[in-house]
Amino acid sequence: MLSRKLDAFIERHYANSRSALLLKGARQVGKTSAIRKYAQTHKMNLIEINFYEDDSARNIFKGTQNAKDVLLRISAHTKKKTSLPNTMIFFDEVQKCPEAITWIKFLVDEGSCRYALSGSLLGVELKGIESVPVGYMAVKEVFPLDMEEFSHCLGLSDEVLARVSDAFEKTVPVDEVVHSALIKMVHLYLVVGGMPAAVQAYVDTNDLNVVEEKQKEILDLYKWDISQYDPEKKLEINEIFNLIPSELDAKNKRFILKNLNEHARFSRYENSFLWLKNAGVAIPTLNIQEPTFSFKLNELRNLFKLFQNDVGLLTCQYASGVQLQLLQGEVKQNYGAIYENLAAQELYCHGFGGDEHELHYFNSKKQGELDFVIAQNGKVIPIEVKSGKEYERHSALTNVLANRDYNIESAYVLTNDNLHVEDRRIYMPIYMLMFIRKSPTPANQIFKLDLHNL
Numbered sequence: 001m002l003s004r005k006l007d008a009f010i011e012r013h014y015a016n017s018r019s020a021l022l023l024k025g026a027r028q029v030g031k032t033s034a035i036r037k038y039a040q041t042h043k044m045n046l047i048e049i050n051f052y053e054d055d056s057a058r059n060i061f062k063g064t065q066n067a068k069d070v071l072l073r074i075s076a077h078t079k080k081k082t083s084l085p086n087t088m089i090f091f092d093e094v095q096k097c098p099e100a101i102t103w104i105k106f107l108v109d110e111g112s113c114r115y116a117l118s119g120s121l122l123g124v125e126l127k128g129i130e131s132v133p134v135g136y137m138a139v140k141e142v143f144p145l146d147m148e149e150f151s152h153c154l155g156l157s158d159e160v161l162a163r164v165s166d167a168f169e170k171t172v173p174v175d176e177v178v179h180s181a182l183i184k185m186v187h188l189y190l191v192v193g194g195m196p197a198a199v200q201a202y203v204d205t206n207d208l209n210v211v212e213e214k215q216k217e218i219l220d221l222y223k224w225d226i227s228q229y230d231p232e233k234k235l236e237i238n239e240i241f242n243l244i245p246s247e248l249d250a251k252n253k254r255f256i257l258k259n260l261n262e263h264a265r266f267s268r269y270e271n272s273f274l275w276l277k278n279a280g281v282a283i284p285t286l287n288i289q290e291p292t293f294s295f296k297l298n299e300l301r302n303l304f305k306l307f308q309n310d311v312g313l314l315t316c317q318y319a320s321g322v323q324l325q326l327l328q329g330e331v332k333q334n335y336g337a338i339y340e341n342l343a344a345q346e347l348y349c350h351g352f353g354g355d356e357h358e359l360h361y362f363n364s365k366k367q368g369e370l371d372f373v374i375a376q377n378g379k380v381i382p383i384e385v386k387s388g389k390e391y392e393r394h395s396a397l398t399n400v401l402a403n404r405d406y407n408i409e410s411a412y413v414l415t416n417d418n419l420h421v422e423d424r425r426i427y428m429p430i431y432m433l434m435f436i437r438k439s440p441t442p443a444n445q446i447f448k449l450d451l452h453n454l
Contacts, residue, residue, distance in 0.1 A: 001033075001037060002030070002033075002145070002149075002153055002196055002199060002200060002203070003149070003152055003153065004030065004034065004145065004149055005148075005149060006023075006030065006034045006140070006142060007034060007037065007038070009140060010034060010035070010038045011038070013138055013140075014038070014114060017138065018108060018111070018114075019108060019135070019136050019137055019138055020104045020107075020108055020114075020115035020116065020117060020133075020136060020137040020138070021115075021116050021117070021137070021138050021139075021140065022094070022101070022116075022117040022118065022119065022137055022138070022139045022140070023035065023116070023117070023118045023119075023140050023141075023142050024118070024119050024120075024139060024140070024141055024142065024280075025120065025141055025142035025143060025280050026120060026222075026279060026280030026281050026309055027120040027218075027221060027222065027225060028195055028196070028197060028218050028221065029142045029143060029144050029195065029196065029280070030142060030144075030145075030196040031118040031120075031142050032092055032118055033196065034142070035088075035090050035092075035116045035118065036048075036090075038116075039088050039090070039116075042086070043086070044086050044087065044088045044114070045080070045081070045084045045085075045086060045087040045088070046087075046088050046090060047074060047078050047080045047082065047087065047088070047089045047090065048078075048090045048092060049074070049077070049078065049089070049090065049091055049092065050092040050093055051091065051092065051093045051094060051095075051096035051097040051100070052092070052093035052096050053093075055096075056077075057077060057097065058096070058097045058099065059073075060073045060074055060077055061073075061097070061099035061100065061102075061103055062099075064103075066106065067103070067106040067107050067109065067110035068110065070103055070106075070107060071107075071110070071112070071113070074089060082112070082113060083112070087112070087113045087114070088113065088114045088115070088116060089107075089113050089114070089115055089116075090115075090116045090117070090118075091115070091116070091117045091118075092117075092118050093118065093119060093120065094117050094118065094119040095119045095120065100117065101117065101133065101137070102133075104117070104133045104136055104137050105133035105136040105137075108133070108136045108137075109136070115137075117137070120225075120279075120280070141280075143194070143309070143345075143348070143349035144193060144194030144195050144196070144309065144310045144312075144345070144349075145194035145195075145196065145199055146194060146345075146346055146349055146350070146434070147185075147186070147189055147194075147342075147346060147431060147433060147434050148161070148434045149194070150185070150189050150192070150194060150199060151182070151185055151431075151434075153199055153203055154185060154188075154203075156185070160178060161434075163175070163178070164178065164182065164431070164432070164434075164435075165434075165435055167419060168419075168428070168432050168435045169435075171419065171421055171426055171428075172419065173418045173419045173420065174418055174419060174429065176418065179418050179429060182429065182431045183329070183416055183429060183430075183431065184329070185431065186342075186416075186429075186430055186431050187326050187327050187329055188202075188327060189311070189312075189342070190311055190312070190315055190326050190335075190338055190339075190342060191208065191211070191312060191315055191323045191326055191327060192208075192211050192312050193215070193310040193311050193312015193313055193314075193315070193316075194310055194311075194312065194345070195214070195215065195218055195310050195312060195313065197214045197217075197218065198211050198214045198215050198218070198312055201213075201214045208323060211312075212316055212323075215312055215313055215316040216316060218313060219313055219316065219317070222241070222281050223238055223241070225279075226238050226241065229279075233271070233272050233275065236272045237272045237275055237276060240272055240273065240276060240282075240306070241276060241281065241282070243255070244282065244306050244307070244308055244314070244317075245308075245314060245317040245318060245337075247305075247306065248305070248306075248307065248314070248337035248340070248341065249318075249337050252363075252369065253305050253336070253337060253340065254287075254303060254304065254305055254363075255304055255305060255306045270301075273304075273306070276306075280309055281308075281309050282306050282307065282308065282309060283306070283307040283308070283309060283344050283345065283348050283353060283359065284304050284305070284306055284307075284358055284359070285304060285305040285306075285307065285344060285353075285358065285359040285360060285361050285372070286299045286300065286301060286303070286304045286358045286359070286360055286361075287299070287300045287303035287304060287360070287361060287362070287363050288300070288360045288361070288362055288373060289364075290362075290406070291362045291370065291373045291380055291382060291400055291406055291408065292380060292406060293375060293380060295360050295373075295375070299358070299360070303363070305340075305344075305361065307340070307341045307344040307345065308341055308345075309345065310345065311338060311341045311342045311345055314337070314338060314341050315338055318338075322335075322338075326338070329416070335387045336385070336386075336387050336388075338387070339385050339386075339387040339414075339430065340371055340385050342385075342430070342433070343371065343372060343383065343385045343414060343430075343433060344359060344372070346433040346434070346436070347359055347372060347374065347383075347433070347436065350436060350437040350438060351437060351438030352374050352438055359372060359374075360372065360373050360374075361373060362382070362396075362400070364396075366399075367396055367399040367400060367403070368395050368396025368397075368399060369396050370382045370383070370384060370396055370397060370400060371383055371384050371385045372385075374436075374438075376436070376437075376438065376439055377439050378439075379408075379409055379410075380406070380408055381408070381410065381411060381412060382397060382400055382401075382408065382411040382412070383411070383412045383413075383414065383436075384397055384411070384412070384413045384414065385414045385430070386413060386414065386415045387416070391413060391415040391417070391427065392413075392422075392427075394413065397411055397413070397425070401423075401424055401425075408424070409424060410424045410425070410426055411424060411425050411426065412426050412428060412436070413425055413426070413427045413428070414428060414429070414430040414432070414433065415427055415428070415429065415430060416429065416430065417429065419432070
C-alpha cells in the first residue's frame with residue numbers, strides 16, 4: 001500500500017476534530033483508498049456506501065426526520081451495526097447524492113459515529129444542497145502522487161531528501177551521486193506519473209507495459225465519465241480533452257480554439273474548459289499581461305495552456321517509444337511539453353493553483369514568453385522549464401529581468417543539470433520542484449485598532 005502525505009493529513013484531522021472530512025478530486029487519485037487505509041489502521045467498524053454503484057442508497061435520506069432515523073436506515077441498508085464503538089460511516093461518490101452532505105451537520109451533532117466522504121469532480125453539481133455544513137465538515141482536495149511521494153515509494157530516505165532540501169534552501173549543488181539518481185527518478189516519473197494505480201503497478205512489477213495498461217484504463221474511464229456526466233456537452237468536452245497532448249506539443253503550447261472549430265469563440269467553449277478544470281482532469285494556466293503581483297487583474301482568460309492532471313497520462317498519449325527515450329535520458333527530441341506538464345502538476349498541487357486561483361504564464365510580443373510566473377514569500381518569481389542541454393538560452397527571461405518596472409529579484413530555470421547560480425538566475429535540477437511551495441498563511445495575524453482617542 002502506497003505511503004502518502006494524505007495519510008498524515010487524515011490522521012491529524014480525526015485526532016483534532018469531530019467534524020467530517022470530505023476528500024474531493026478527480027477519479028482514481030486515491031480518495032477511497034486513503035479512507036479505507038485510515039479505518040483499517042485504526043481497526044474501525046467501517047460502513048461504506050458508494051452512491052455511484054448503489055443508486056438505491058439515496059433512499060436512505062428520503063423522508064427522514066432526524067439523525068437517529070438516518071442511522072437506522074444506514075444499518076438496515078448495509079446490514080451493519082452503526083451502534084458499535086469506533087464506527088466510521090463513509091459516503092463515497094457523494095456527487096450522486098447531495099443529500100448526504102446536507103445531513104452531515106446533524107449526523108456529526110448526533111455524535112455516535114465518525115464520518116468521511118469522497119466525491120469526484122467529474123460533472124459534480126451540488127446545487128441540490130439545501131445548506132453547506134460549515135464547521136461540521138472539512139474539505140481536502142486530493143491530487144495524484146507528487147514527485148516527493150513517488151520518490152518515497154521508490155525507497156528514497158527522509159535523510160537524503162532533507163539533504164536535497166537543504167541544498168535548495170542554500171542554493172548549492174547536490175551531491176553528484178544523489179543528483180544523478182534523482183534525475184533518473186524524474187525521468188521515470190515522467191513515464192509512470194502519479195496516478196496511484198499506475199504507481200502501485202510499477203512498485204509491484206517494474207513492468208512499464210502493465211503501467212501503461214493502467215494509464216489507458218484511467219484515460220478510458222475519464223472519457224466514459226465525460227459522456228455520462230454531461231451529455232449535452234460531451235462531444236465538445238471530449239474533443240478538448242483529446243486535443244491536450246497535440247496542443248501542448250505545438251510551438252507555443254497555447255490551446256488554439258481554431259483547432260476545435262475554425263469559427264470557435266472562447267465564450268462558447270468557456271464552460272467546457274471550466275468543466276474539465278472542475279473535474280480535476282485538466283490544469284489551465286492563464287496568460288498574464290505583466291509579471292507583477294496583480295495576477296488576477298492581468299489575466300487574459302481567453303489565452304491559456306491546458307495541461308493534463310497527471311504527466312504519466314500525458315506521456316501515455318504520445319507515440320510509443322517516448323517512454324524508453326525518456327528513461328534513457330535522451331534529450332535530442334524536444335520533450336518540453338512533458339517537462340512543462342510535470343512543472344504545472346507539481347506547482348498546482350503545491351498551492352499555486354486550485355479552486356480560488358489559477359496557474360499563470362507570461363507572454364508578450366515584445367519580451368517573449370515565460371513558462372510560469374508565481375508569487376512566493378512576497379516576491380514574483382518567473383520559472384522556465386528546460387528539457388534540453390541549451391537551457392541557458394532564454395531571451396524572454398533576460399528581457400523581464402532587465403525591466404526595472406517589474407523589480408524581479410531572481411528567477412528559477414529548471415533543468416536536468418545540477419544547481420548553479422548566474423546573476424539572478426538560479427539554475428536548479430527539475431526535481432527541486434518538490435520544494436517550490438506556496439507561502440503558508442502566517443499563524444498569527446492579530447491586528448488591533450484602538451479608536452479611544454477619537
